[in-house]
Amino acid sequence: MRRSGLFRAALLATLGTAAAAAPAAAQDGARIEALERQLREMQAELSRLRREVAARPAEPRPGRPAETATARAAPRGRAPAATAQARSPADGGPPTATAAQAPSPAAAAGPSAARTAQARAPTGGSGGQPAASGVQSGSGQVAQDTDSAARSATTAGADAAGPGRVSFPSGRPTFTSGDGRFSAAVGAQIQYDIGGYIRDRRSTPDQRGTPHLNTFGENLRRGRLPFVFRYDDVQLNVTPDFGGSPDGDPSLYEASLNWTPLRALMVTAGYFKPWLTLGDATSSNDFLFLERPSVVEIARSIAAGDGRAAFGARWAEERWFLSGYLTGGNYGSQSSSEATPQQTGAAFRLAGRPVAAADWDLHLGLSGSLAFDIGRTAGGQNITLQDRPELRIDQNRLISTGAIPADGAHEWGPEFALRWRNFLLQGEYIRIGVDQSRSGTAPRPDLRFEGGYAEASWVLTGEARSYSTSGGAFEGIRPRQPFSLRDGGLGAFELVGRYSVVDLNDRVTRGRAAAATGGVFGGRQEVLGLGLNWYPSNNLRFMLDWNNVSVDRLNAAGTTQIGQRFDEVALRAQAAF
Structure with a gap:
């Protein structure tokens, strides 16, 4: 129950920070509906993460007392969030929830939750990001979503020890390396x-x-x-x-x-x-x-x-x-x-x-x-x-x-x-x-x-x-x-x-x-x-x-x-x- 409450707090804090940072031009009905849709998707994702964390056994490290998955996730979630903040302007993407403040509760809850919150952040449209391509049709939109997927993987930081991940932003097959750089x-x-x-x-x-x-x-x-x-x-x-x-x-x-x-x-x-x-x-x-x-x-x-x-x-x-x-x-x-x-x-x-x-x-x-x-x-x-x-x-x-x-x-x-x-x-x-x-x-x-x-x-x-x-x-x-x-x-x-x-x-x-x-x-x-x-x-x-x-x-x-x-x-x- 404490873990469930922590995820809910992380979710509300992330959405609150994003709403406060959004420009006035994005406060139209379509943007609100997009946020509501993303809220439902994030709730489903957090439910899945809670089940995974609950089923994961503790893995003791040599020379250290055994740590639970939640205890390990908290300190590791802050450094990747700072990395994403430093890289966001160069990547051409929108500011994340951590760009204007100290690490958010989403980052403290773990890199997976921070990665999910960043990946679901609205892009484009009124007040959206510059597209990541010199064209508008076809590759321009693909580039925009590829950039978003890359920034999401970067947020994982130290948790990205695997070879990478495959996602489908806006239906586009996208492969992102474990460190989020490619x-x-x-x-x-x-x-x-x-x-x-x-x-x-x-x-x-x-x-x-x-x-x-x-x-x-x-x-x-x-x-x-x-x-x-x-x-x-x-x-x-x-x-x-x-x-x-x-x-x-x-x-x-x-x-x-x-x-x-x-x-x-x-x-x-x-x-x-x-x-x-x-x-x-x-x-x-x-x-x-x-x-x-x-x-x-x-x-x-x-x-x-x-x-x-x-x-x-x-x-x-x-x-x-x-x-x-x-x-x-x-x-x-x-x-x-x-x-x-x-x-x-x-x-x-x-x-x-x-x-x-x-x-x-x-x-x-x-x-x-x-x-x-x-x-x-x-x-x-x-x-x-x-x-x-x-x-x-x-x-x-x-x-x-x-x-x-x-x-x-x-x-x-x-x-x-x-x-x-x-x-x-x-x-x-x-x-x-x-x-x-x-x-x-x-x-x-x-x-x-x-x-x-x-x-x-x-x-x-x-x-x-x-x-x-x-x-x-x-x-x-x-x-x-x-x-x-x-x-x-x-x-x-x-x-x-x-x-x-x-x-x-x-x-x-x-x-x-x-x-x-x-x-x-x-x-x-x-x-x-x-x-x-x-x-x-x-x-x-x-x-x-x-x-x-x-x-x-x-x-x-x-x-x-x-x-x-x-x-x-x-x-x-x-x-x-």
């Missing part, structure tokens, strides 16, 4: 899309000579297997991707080396996704719609995007986020026909959260990127800006500038997001510039394109999207009542809407050829979308999207309409851990 984890991200395009009658004037879109099809949009290896404050991320646009051509999403000398600072080198724009910073697991707005995809293709060679750092705090990277080409862009030098550029992002409360979050930011030198190929030094109509089942790109001879290109734009309880509104405006290469007497003026979007989310079941301080963007939804036939839970339901526009026309006049002005008929695309998302559990999501797409585009002579109007309907099944 950890390895593997995750998965599967996104499978089916759907098609419903066109107007082919006889309508705005469909002459345009591609016939796929009426029904499928695509493995993402099939990533992130592997994360960590030793002290150095981390290696390797993520192959067996999906794509289209699928069937496996590639590399990330291969990066990350160093975290301070909790808020992460230095990264390799192939990865540099932070850029709000739409880009949002994890692909947490999109409101199946795809990013087209203007975001076009902007990130200039000097950032997935699998980009880059070197730089990001600093992530509770209220602000800053990142900057020097960038090169994309993975796989090298070839024997490519002349030197390759593309060089840079990307930066600054974001802040001036309001962070239980019911409110306000996000403001600014980002930009610059290609100092456009990559050269056998066809010359060109840049092409284009995108599909915000769905990747058909691979036709209806808006495209074609190859533009260019010395450089850049983009920049402000970003905004506002959350009120279970309602979220966010958007961006992006301006794109291309510096055309001069050639003879042909007109080659500098070109300017623009676009933007606004999207909203309303969670019908009342859950709120949490804010990720590690990425400066909003995360997905964790259902209060996961779907269960036995318990009657339905999961979470989210209604979303979006309007996006991008204009790739510049320096042109209807009825006059683009060559005469040096401009581009790239087309103007508008998309109005509605969607319904269902979250049966934290790791599973189903998305149903409808988009109405209007593309206004003339041929290079400026005389014939080659755009079209159509609807898109698509369903995505997503599993991620």
Whole structure:
């Protein structure tokens, strides 16, 4: 009974310390529910530990009186807690219950109880830790949980005489060495899309000579297997991707080396996704719609995007986020026909959260990127800006500038997001510039394109999207009542809407050829979308999207309409851990 009372006291003291240290922004309903769920899990764990301790016989040491397991655990629990406190900032993790005070009763109760309390501590979300990876989707979340598992094992200290342990944080298989200094984890991200395009009658004037879109099809949009290896404050991320646009051509999403000398600072080198724009910073697991707005995809293709060679750092705090990277080409862009030098550029992002409360979050930011030198190929030094109509089942790109001879290109734009309880509104405006290469007497003026979007989310079941301080963007939804036939839970339901526009026309006049002005008929695309998302559990999501797409585009002579109007309907099944 005394041991049982000691464990209860340790539990209450640990939870009390964590609640006192939590930032004000984390005091919302979702965080309280998470703490209650963790309380139940900790109670079950402590019950198991009590049974183990009660069944363990006393082991006398040579030359010393016999000690009980409880007597040995008390002095040994304090030193590991101090070790965890000293290592927490370097590991990039949240402060533990021992970070602001003397050893807690949980540590005094034994290393197992301290390890359990630390492993159950909430991470991420509003006021959460910086992620342990330079990416948001796939390996970023795996890295975060690997870091948590490593810190938990470190707390064990002298009690970690064994070879290590295997845990499953958020469903991710994670191995942690006995001393907690090394950890390895593997995750998965599967996104499978089916759907098609419903066109107007082919006889309508705005469909002459345009591609016939796929009426029904499928695509493995993402099939990533992130592997994360960590030793002290150095981390290696390797993520192959067996999906794509289209699928069937496996590639590399990330291969990066990350160093975290301070909790808020992460230095990264390799192939990865540099932070850029709000739409880009949002994890692909947490999109409101199946795809990013087209203007975001076009902007990130200039000097950032997935699998980009880059070197730089990001600093992530509770209220602000800053990142900057020097960038090169994309993975796989090298070839024997490519002349030197390759593309060089840079990307930066600054974001802040001036309001962070239980019911409110306000996000403001600014980002930009610059290609100092456009990559050269056998066809010359060109840049092409284009995108599909915000769905990747058909691979036709209806808006495209074609190859533009260019010395450089850049983009920049402000970003905004506002959350009120279970309602979220966010958007961006992006301006794109291309510096055309001069050639003879042909007109080659500098070109300017623009676009933007606004999207909203309303969670019908009342859950709120949490804010990720590690990425400066909003995360997905964790259902209060996961779907269960036995318990009657339905999961979470989210209604979303979006309007996006991008204009790739510049320096042109209807009825006059683009060559005469040096401009581009790239087309103007508008998309109005509605969607319904269902979250049966934290790791599973189903998305149903409808988009109405209007593309206004003339041929290079400026005389014939080659755009079209159509609807898109698509369903995505997503599993991620």
